[in-house]
Amino acid sequence: MLASLFLATVLIAALSGLPGLLGKDLDGKGAARLLALSALGGLGVAGATLAGPGWALDLAWSLPGARFTLRGDALGALFLMPVALVPAILAHYGTAYWPDSEHDRAPTLRFCFGLAVAAITLLCFAANAILFLVAWEVMAITCFLMVASEDRDAEVREASWIYLVAAHTGTLCLFGGFALVASARGSFDLGPIPMGWASGLPGTLAFLLFLMGFSLKAGLMPVHVWLPVAHAAAPSHVSAFLSGLITKMGILGLVRVMTWIPDPPLWWGGTLLTVGGLSAVLGLAFALGQRDMKRALAYSTIENIGLIAMGLGLAGVGKSTGNGTLVMLAGSGALLHVLNHSLFKSLLFLGAGSVAHATGTRNLERLGGLLKTMPWTGALFLVGATAIAGLPPFNGFVSEWLIYLGAFQSLPGWAWGACAIFALCLAGGLALATFARLFGITFLGEPRSETTHLADESPQPMLSAMKLLAAGCALIGLAPFLVFPVLDRAVSSLGPNLPYLRTQASPGLLSLVNALGLGFAWIAWLSLRNMASRPSGTWDCGYAAPTSRIQYTASSFAQLLEEPFRWALWPVRHLPRIRGLFPGPSHFRTEVPDPVLDRGLKPLFTVSSWVLGWMRVLQAGHLPIYLLYVVLTLVALLAWTLT
Amino acid sequence: MIRSALITLALGLVQLALVLILSPLLLGIVSRVKAMAAGRVGPPLLQLYYDLAKLARKDAVFSRSTTWVFLVGPLAAVAIPASAALLVPMGSGRGPLGFTGDLILFAYLFAMARFLTVLSALDTGSSFEGMGAAREVAYSALAEPALFLGLAALASFSGSLSLGPLLTAAGQGWGVASGPLILVLAGWALVFLVENCRIPFDDPNTHLELTMIHEVMVLDHSGPPLGLVLYGASMKFMVLGTLLVKVCLPTSGNPWIDWPAFLLGLGALAVGVGLVESVMARLRLNRVPQLLVVAVLSCAFAFLMLLLQPVSK
Numbered sequence: 019m020l021a022s023l024f025l026a027t028v029l030i031a032a033l034s035g036l037p038g039l040l041g042k043d044l045d046g047k048g049a050a051r052l053l054a055l056s057a058l059g060g061l062g063v064a065g066a067t068l069a070g071p072g073w074a075l076d077l078a079w080s081l082p083g084a085r086f087t088l089r090g091d092a093l094g095a096l097f098l099m100p101v102a103l104v105p106a107i108l109a110h111y112g113t114a115y116w117p118d119s120e121h122d123r124a125p126t127l128r129f130c131f132g133l134a135v136a137a138i139t140l141l142c143f144a145a146n147a148i149l150f151l152v153a154w155e156v157m158a159i160t161c162f163l164m165v166a167s168e169d170r171d172a173e174v175r176e177a178s179w180i181y182l183v184a185a186h187t188g189t190l191c192l193f194g195g196f197a198l199v200a201s202a203r204g205s206f207d208l209g210p211i212p213m214g215w216a217s218g219l220p221g222t223l224a225f226l227l228f229l230m231g232f233s234l235k236a237g238l239m240p241v242h243v244w245l246p247v248a249h250a251a252a253p254s255h256v257s258a259f260l261s262g263l264i265t266k267m268g269i270l271g272l273v274r275v276m277t278w279i280p281d282p283p284l285w286w287g288g289t290l291l292t293v294g295g296l297s298a299v300l301g302l303a304f305a306l307g308q309r310d311m312k313r314a315l316a317y318s319t320i321e322n323i324g325l326i327a328m329g330l331g332l333a334g335v336g337k338s339t340g341n342g343t344l345v346m347l348a349g350s351g352a353l354l355h356v357l358n359h360s361l362f363k364s365l366l367f368l369g370a371g372s373v374a375h376a377t378g379t380r381n382l383e384r385l386g387g388l389l390k391t392m393p394w395t396g397a398l399f400l401v402g403a404t405a406i407a408g409l410p411p412f413n414g415f416v417s418e419w420l421i422y423l424g425a426f427q428s429l430p431g432w433a434w435g436a437c438a439i440f441a442l443c444l445a446g447g448l449a450l451a452t453f454a455r456l457f458g459i460t461f462l463g464e465p466r467s468e469t470t471h472l473a474d475e476s477p478q479p480m481l482s483a484m485k486l487l488a489a490g491c492a493l494i495g496l497a498p499f500l501v502f503p504v505l506d507r508a509v510s511s512l513g514p515n516l517p518y519l520r521t522q523a524s525p526g527l528l529s530l531v532n533a534l535g536l537g538f539a540w541i542a543w544l545s546l547r548n549m550a551s552r553p554s555g556t557w558d559c560g561y562a563a564p565t566s567r568i569q570y571t572a573s574s575f576a577q578l579l580e581e582p583f584r585w586a587l588w589p590v591r592h593l594p595r596i597r598g599l600f601p602g603p604s605h606f607r608t609e610v611p612d613p614v615l616d617r618g619l620k621p622l623f624t625v626s627s628w629v630l631g632w633m634r635v636l637q638a639g640h641l642p643i644y645l646l647y648v649v650l651t652l653v654a655l656l657a658w659t660l661t
Numbered sequence: 662m663i664r665s666a667l668i669t670l671a672l673g674l675v676q677l678a679l680v681l682i683l684s685p686l687l688l689g690i691v692s693r694v695k696a697m698a699a700g701r702v703g704p705p706l707l708q709l710y711y712d713l714a715k716l717a718r719k720d721a722v723f724s725r726s727t728t729w730v731f732l733v734g735p736l737a738a739v740a741i742p743a744s745a746a747l748l749v750p751m752g753s754g755r756g757p758l759g760f761t762g763d764l765i766l767f768a769y770l771f772a773m774a775r776f777l778t779v780l781s782a783l784d785t786g787s788s789f790e791g792m793g794a795a796r797e798v799a800y801s802a803l804a805e806p807a808l809f810l811g812l813a814a815l816a817s818f819s820g821s822l823s824l825g826p827l828l829t830a831a832g833q834g835w836g837v838a839s840g841p842l843i844l845v846l847a848g849w850a851l852v853f854l855v856e857n858c859r860i861p862f863d864d865p866n867t868h869l870e871l872t873m874i875h876e877v878m879v880l881d882h883s884g885p886p887l888g889l890v891l892y893g894a895s896m897k898f899m900v901l902g903t904l905l906v907k908v909c910l911p912t913s914g915n916p917w918i919d920w921p922a923f924l925l926g927l928g929a930l931a932v933g934v935g936l937v938e939s940v941m942a943r944l945r946l947n948r949v950p951q952l953l954v955v956a957v958l959s960c961a962f963a964f965l966m967l968l969l970q971p972v973s974k
Contacts, residue, residue, distance in 0.1 A: 386786075387726070387786070389728045389730065390728060400730075400780075404773075404776065407772075407776060408769065409769060409772055409773040409776055410766060410769055410770060410773055415766075415769055418765075418769075419762060419765050419766065419769075422762070422765045423761070423762045423765070423822065426762075426813065426816050426822050427822075429813060429816060429817045430817055430820070433964075433968050435813075436810065436813050436961075436964055439809050439810065439813050440806050440809070440810060440961075442809075443768075443805045443806050443808075443809040444802065444805070444806055446769070446772065446805060447772075447798070447801055447802025447803070447804075447805045447806075448802055450772055450775065450776050450779075450798055450801070450802070451798035451799065451802055453776075454776055454779045454780060454783070454794065454798055455798075457780065458779065458780055458783030458784075458794070459783070462728070462730060462780065462783045462784040462786070463726060463783055463784065463785070463786030463791075464726055464786040522761070523761060523762055524760040524761060524762075527758055527759075527760040527763075528760065528762075528766060530758060531744055531747065531748065531758055531763075531766060531770075532744075534744045534747065534758075535740050535741060535743075535744035535770065536740075537740075538739065538740035538741075538743045538744055539736045539737060539739075539740035541740075542735070542736045542739045542740055542889060543732075543736055545717075545885070545889075546732065546735075546736075546885050546886065546889070549720070549721050549884060549885045550720040550721070551720060551721040551722065551723050551884070552720060552721075552722055552723075553722075553723055553724070553725050554722045554723070554724060554725070555724060555725060555726075556724040556725075556726050556727075556785045556786055556787045556881060557724070557785075557787065557880055557881050558787065559787075559789060566786070568788050569786050569787075569788055569791060570783075570788045570790075570791020570792060570794075570795065574791070574792075574795065575791060575794070575795045576795075577795070578795055578796060578799035579798070579799045579802060582950070
């Protein structure tokens with residue numbers, strides 16, 4: 019019953035873009051409705067799976083080694099919740115953001131979107147390696163097509179190529195990993211692996227391959243290269259989809275690997291924790307240096323994935339050291355952050371999309387003062403910014419709180435936990451700076467360019483999509499006890515005999531303190547309500563004619579914090595050149611290119627394509643030369659057999 | 662069950678009332694000590710109360726650049742220390758609403774207040790306030806790790822993740838683990854000074870916008886909103902000061918001793934801050950991060966010492 023409902027959900031999502039492709043669905047309103055229907059089905063399956071004992075489906079498949087095996091477990095159901103809910107909201111946003119009248123590729127984009135949603139829905143419950151890889155590949159290719167939607171732009175073409183190369187490098191690693199797992203289990207069916215395998219050579223190799231393959235999708239440093247370019251190049255609702263859901267499939271893979279291994283070596287968790295901590299801190303340091311709103315959000319995705327990896331790493335350490343409380347706290351923090359991040363990051367990308375739609379630019383140095391012309395978009399963006407900075411009373415705080423609790427919990431037995439705490443709070447401080455900058459520079463103060471003056475509030479479908487996501491952030495933040503039973507069920511698959519989450523953390527008092535804080539703020543507001551006030555200009559310290567040009571800029575706001583991270587960021591400075599007694603006008607500019615992509619991989623690929631270019635001498639394209647090769651080979655073989 | 666709930670309620674109300682009523686007095690003590698050290702008479706002890714009463718009656722002036730975000734900063738400045746006051750232990754061994762993990766909420770509540778203050782500064786569009794906002798987020802990003810590493814040291818010492826038992830155990834720990842406690846106290850004292858914008862990090866009385874951090878962010882606030890900012894700052898002084906006082910003070914278990922001792926401790930803290938402000942000059946701005954790194958290292962060393970020399974309790 020549940021299995022059929024699930025398959026129907028997948029099918030509806032996959033076909034949602036088809037009417038549009040046939041020209042029967044203007045602006046994708048029908049596709050959005052179909053996706054909403056499949057979201058209802060998906061949430062129903064997730065709820066029933068979490069409440070019930072789980073389900074399974076096993077069908078024969080003609081591919082060698084493959085079976086169409088689905089296993090409905092609580093862990094998959096937890097991932098299914100955002101995977102079902104968020105795309106429907108994004109599609110609703112897309113009806114106004116990417117209408118057919120402005121973009122001739124819109125129907126193709128919606129078709130790919132539906133297929134990608136179907137693929138990631140299948141991934142949640144896929145229990146056969148071949149099925150997993152097929153769904154994985156469908157996801158990769160449809161996302162490539164979506165990123166490349168505006169391929170008249172050279173930047174977009176380059177971004178989509180980078181994405182495709184990264185995606186396929188990842189898939190290659192997964193082939194290796196799944197082959198090793200299959201040889202340990204004797205079939206391509208995914209499930210528990212016998213004790214002792216993990217610490218041997220095949221186990222080590224498989225872990226490294228899985229780590230590489232899934233990190234490439236999730237965007238952990240230093241293999242995050244596709245995120246900043248692809249997120250900036252894609253249409254905003256696709257960026258939200260990539261950041262909110264596609265990267266989470268990498269996390270799903272890592273979590274699945276953890277559930278199969280009964281005895282992970284300690285260094286597995288430690289490695290994941292280190293990589294996660296580095297991604298968390300450096301992701302934000304890079305986000306602070308960006309002037310493009312969507313690139314900054316993409317780097318913040320790397321940070322959030324880093325936080326999730328830290329939670330998983332701590333849970334892995336807990337599993338290795340037999341600390342069940344640690345597995346429970348850190349694991350549920352990581353899984354809750356998966357859900358939370360899909361909500362607030364989608365919200366922020368949609369907000370950035372609305373801003374770009376209204377002003378025509380994503381450059382922070384040209385924005386400003388938008389809260390007056392776009393009050394709703396601004397307020398909703400603020401909710402997302404507060405939530406993603408991990409501040410109470412929104413949902414980001416709850417998941418970070420659980421990861422923190424895990425890190426503190428690990429301390430008595432495992433002192434490296436202090437490094438995790440250090441990384442977490444450094445990331446917390448940097449996240450506050452990043453999002454104060456992003457919201458403050460974009461929406462507050464005075465406009466920094468003419469186009470910003472002309473901005474209009476977004477139309478209703480865009481706003482209502484953002485409102486739904488913001489409501490989700492507020493609900494989980496104010497009433498975290500609602501999701502605790504779900505986490506209890508989902509995390510129990512990470513290790514044997516885990517304690518209940520509700521016995522380890524008290525969300526009730528957390529909500530009470532948050533509610534009291536809001537109450538106090540309300541009382542303070544009552545005290546201000548009747549004050550008399552008069553308008554004036556901003557106090558300008560004696561300047562007679564302040565203009566918006568003397569406002570603090572995004573780059574100067576970040577400068578103090580970039581200084582300690584220069585060793586990693588390698589910012590490029592364009593210094594003014596001042597010559598002569600009466601120098602002409604000059605300007606100063608800094609930018610932060612991605613060191614791995616722009617300084618590492620691109621030069622490497624340029625050099626290797628130059629070196630491999632010499633091989634082209636052998637491939638001249640003349641038939642006689644190829645015939646000569648055949649003859650030479652035959653002669654060589656003849657000589658070899660005769661001697 | 663009902664009895665313990667009533668006791669919690671009473672304790673919460675007492676702590677809230679203390680913070681609401683007494684906090685401006687502490688800043689009065691600071692400025693009185695500074696005046697005495699400089700050989701001046703100085704303002705009356707209750708000066709901040711008079712200021713607040715005056716500001717409450719005044720009109721507010723709002724810049725045409727500002728929006729509703731401009732008012733959210735002052736609201737949070739008051740509401741957040743008030744709710745954080747319910748998490749810390751004062752005269753008793755527990756915070757009224759203390760729970761496992763409240764120390765993280767405590768730190769993040771103040772981060773939320775900082776976030777909103779920074780936004781209300783950016784809302785004016787003034788470059789001075791932008792400058793102050795940038796400094797505030799940069800220095801607090803360095804101060805936060807010091808606070809958390811100190812908490813990690815005390816958590817592994819006390820075996821508790823709730824501020825009440827954690828600080829009480831620290832207060833009882835003198836003699837068993839004096840070295841680490843001194844280091845944590847030193848690191849936290851620096852965090853306390855930077856969080857409350859005191860000399861040597863920031864000067865609450867200066868009028869040179871270019872050298873200020875926190876004060877420059879509230880340049881545009883006036884009338885009742887400015888009153889809320891000042892009142893909130895004094896409440897923050899008292900609530901964060903509670904951490905320092907509780908680490909220094911052992912708890913006897915007798916409320917008739919503990920509560921007066923706690924209040925005297927707060928008074929002593931205010932005197933200490935006044936003395937520091939009298940004998941020190943404000944640091945050059947580029948020296949500030951170095952001192953904050955010292956605070957981080959001090960708390961990290963405390964953690965390592967507790968690690969190498971496990972204390973049997």
